[in-house]
Amino acid sequence: MERDGPTALERFLNGILPENPTYRQLLGMCPTLAVTGAMQPALTMVGATAFVLIASNVMTSLLRGLLKPHLRILVFTLTIATFVTIADRFLAAYMYSMSKQLGPYVPLIIVNCIIISRAEICASKQGVGVAVADGVGMSLGFGLGLASIATVREILGSGTWFGLRVLPTSWVGWGIMVLPPGAFVTLGMLIGAVEWASRVQPHTGIWRTARSLWSWRRLASSS
Amino acid sequence: MAETPKSPRRRPRGGYIGEAWLVILLAILYGGALAAVQTSLSGRIEQNKRDQTYDAIPQLVPGADKAKTQQRLVTGEDGKESLVYEAIGADGALKGWVIPASGQGFSDRIDLVIGVNASVSQITGLYVLEQKETPGLGDYIRSESFRDRFRGKPTDRPLVVVKSEPADPHEVRAISGATISSESVAAIVNQAIGNLKGPIGRLAAGGGAAAATR
Numbered sequence: 001m002e003r004d005g006p007t008a009l010e011r012f013l014n015g016i017l018p019e020n021p022t023y024r025q026l027l028g029m030c031p032t033l034a035v036t037g038a039m040q041p042a043l044t045m046v047g048a049t050a051f052v053l054i055a056s057n058v059m060t061s062l063l064r065g066l067l068k069p070h071l072r073i074l075v076f077t078l079t080i081a082t083f084v085t086i087a088d089r090f091l092a093a094y095m096y097s098m099s100k101q102l103g104p105y106v107p108l109i110i111v112n113c114i115i116i117s118r119a120e121i122c123a124s125k126q127g128v129g130v131a132v133a134d135g136v137g138m139s140l141g142f143g144l145g146l147a148s149i150a151t152v153r154e155i156l157g158s159g160t161w162f163g164l165r166v167l168p169t170s171w172v173g174w175g176i177m178v179l180p181p182g183a184f185v186t187l188g189m190l191i192g193a194v195e196w197a198s199r200v201q202p203h204t205g206i207w208r209t210a211r212s213l214w215s216w217r218r219l220a221s222s223s
Numbered sequence: 224m225a226e227t228p229k230s231p232r233r234r235p236r237g238g239y240i241g242e243a244w245l246v247i248l249l250a251i252l253y254g255g256a257l258a259a260v261q262t263s264l265s266g267r268i269e270q271n272k273r274d275q276t277y278d279a280i281p282q283l284v285p286g287a288d289k290a291k292t293q294q295r296l297v298t299g300e301d302g303k304e305s306l307v308y309e310a311i312g313a314d315g316a317l318k319g320w321v322i323p324a325s326g327q328g329f330s331d332r333i334d335l336v337i338g339v340n341a342s343v344s345q346i347t348g349l350y351v352l353e354q355k356e357t358p359g360l361g362d363y364i365r366s367e368s369f370r371d372r373f374r375g376k377p378t379d380r381p382l383v384v385v386k387s388e389p390a391d392p393h394e395v396r397a398i399s400g401a402t403i404s405s406e407s408v409a410a411i412v413n414q415a416i417g418n419l420k421g422p423i424g425r426l427a428a429g430g431g432a433a434a435a436t437r
Binding site: 037063066067068071074075078079081082085086089090092093094096100103157173175178179 | 242243245246249250253256257260261264265267268271272275353355357358359360
């Protein structure tokens with residue numbers, strides 16, 4: 001076992017909310033803005049990124065004893081580029097229309113900073129188990145980030161969610177939400193909301209009530 | 224690190240190969256893996272690209288059977304060879320032609336396939352293979368309601384895009400908010416039909432003797 005560094009469970013949980021790639025680390029902004037016009041492309045992007053992230057974490061962790069400090073970034077990039085190309089070819093072979101819809105953003109996973117940062121921060125320093133947990137946690141966090149933005153944009157922009165109509169047909173889609181400005185506006189609003197929620201958390205009634213409910217057993221026993 | 228300024232080009236301990244062996248080995252391994260992936264998937268990817276055109280053929284030319292449809296090369300009025308599809312029905316009769324065409328749209332190239340009847344006198348269908356028009360505006364060129372506006376149009380004169388209800392059979396109504404995308408599609412259709420109407424007509428009349436059959 002590794003002597004230092006966070007445990008697998010800590011790595012896994014950190015990726016989901018406390019160090020969420022989208023809202024906390026603000027990494028991987030290019031796909032976050034580009035493919036969140038609807039849920040289907042957003043989740044396909046999450047799936048492809050998760051595959052590359054977990055595979056590159058495993059590979060980097062296995063190679064960590066052989067890495068030379070000045071050549072490590074080169075090894076990370078080679079590894080990531082290989083898995084991205086595999087993901088890209090796989091999408092083109094089995095999900096052709098989605099592959100065309102995502103266009104250049106699948107090859108661009110190579111430059112997604114979430115992946116290289118996890119190789120640098122976690123996988124090149126810790127064992128395979130921790131690296132996998134880290135990759136899965138970060139992928140879930142990235143998925144939450146993209147899904148939240150895509151939900152807002154698809155519902156307001158097209159009145160649908162996953163291509164299924166959720167708002168009445170009388171709803172006129174806000175075209176701007178599907179266009180790039182909608183991505184920036186939604187991302188900014190959601191980052192603001194997450195920031196606000198985490199700051200006011202200890203002081204507001206709603207959060208205190210939620211926390212009380214969470215530990216109602218303890219409260220009941222103490223009173 | 225204490226670097227000796229007198230010998231900045233000192234060979235690293237173990238030599239360059241000693242430093243870089245991992246990178247070289249990984250490059251070879253990854254290259255092999257990618258070659259294997261490419262070899263096993265490329266056939267399927269190519270098939271996907273072809274299927275996209277073939278799958279559209281029955282809705283482009285009514286009565287056409289995609290299994291019987293054949294590719295033909297015709298020399299257009301511009302002197303260049305173009306690929307067209309001879310749409311043949313299940314009964315073996317010529318139902319029409321499918322013409323791939325492309326041109327500049329509002330933001331990028333638009334790739335279309337156009338269906339015409341056997342005598343190339345009427346458009347029977349239109350399908351958009353590839354486009355990068357503005358989402359929410361220009362990308363409505365993919366919608367059936369827009370593509371249907373081309374169905375049944377005569378090919379004797381170029382089509383004209385109008386912003387109101389068409390008064391003349393040669394007029395096609397634009398998508399509101401996407402006039403340039405609509406005009407681009409009409410221009411691509413006009414160009415392709417103008418270029419290939421004559422040669423395809425001669426090919427149909429001559430029974431295909433002048434064209435190479437694949």
